[in-house]
Amino acid sequence: MADILINVIIAFLAGSLLLGLHRKIMARVQKRPGPPIIQHLLHSLKFFFKETAFPKTVSKPFYIGIVFILAAVWIVGVIVGPVTKNSLLILFGVYAIYKIVEHNSGSSSGSPYGKLSCVRAVLSAATELPLFAVIVLVYLKTNTMNIGGIISYQSVNGSLAVSIPLAALMFFLLLLTKSPYSPFAITKDKALVSGFETEHFGFLRGFIMFAESISWYVMLWIFLTIFFGHLSVVGYIIGMIVITFITSFINSVTPILNPNHSVMSQITIGAVCFVGTLIMIFI
């Protein structure tokens, strides 16, 4: 229990700092000073002490409940990933529930921005296909879906990033989609204000930001562990900073795609990488 609590707090703090770094790098690329790296964390904490308002149009039980589900989902992500190193399928389930949360958070608010974001959340399920494909490919290569087993496989046979690089690219596409201001982040397009989060204020927004920080840490941890094996703490820190740097650089110089282009790009890249990896495995 203590281990879970420690890992969740680490995930929250590290994820917040990484997202702060993400904003900072984006700002520097765009020749702005940008906020301090600590800003995302301060922002998250601030919301817990702000007044919480409930719009008249909301479906209240759903509107409130979904936020706690979101936080719970990513806490499960920490337990399945860094704490127990369990099955990748559970993590796929976690990500699938995250999409449902994204969808229902928008629809329960009653706001037109939230509803449009909710519709786009259905479209953006295209990001899950590469994730599922990656799990299948990793299973075909290693004969296991257990993260501990995948680490053991890599300690004997070398890094999966070298043997199936296109699968790593697919997973990186998922990370890119998940990162803030991503060209594929159609659910949080600025035309929709903050998308499905638009009508969540006060401590509810605090919980959403808490979950987002944890999710960024968990996704980076999974990517590094699946494709680079068991790294030292310094290895994880460097890996997470490098990926955050790359995604922030891409996001700062790329405009957001329209929903159709976003989905088609993701599916096309996913399909090419999937077929390419299958060829690499079987031929």
Place this chain on the structure above:
Amino acid sequence: MIEYLIYLLTFVVGSVLGLLYSYKQHGEPFVADGQLNILACIISIVGWVLAINTGNIILRGIGFLLAGFVMGERPGYGRKETIIGFVIALIIYLLLHWII
């Protein structure tokens, strides 16, 4: 894992203190400060050296607190000091572990 939590917490606390302190010192609109702050530089060097080169949890915690203090200063301040401190700590680490 508890030690990493301590390091993260001390770094965060140091950053918050650094931010508050530097806003007290510099209330003006954003200017990229070209001058090196010697005091901040010394704090940064001590912080990073302690954080990277000691094996003791308490000393490392203090190191991350000091390093975070300078790194967390308001935008435009503490950049050069942080880089100098980190590079010196890294050189000392390499000297201690690889060369000697």
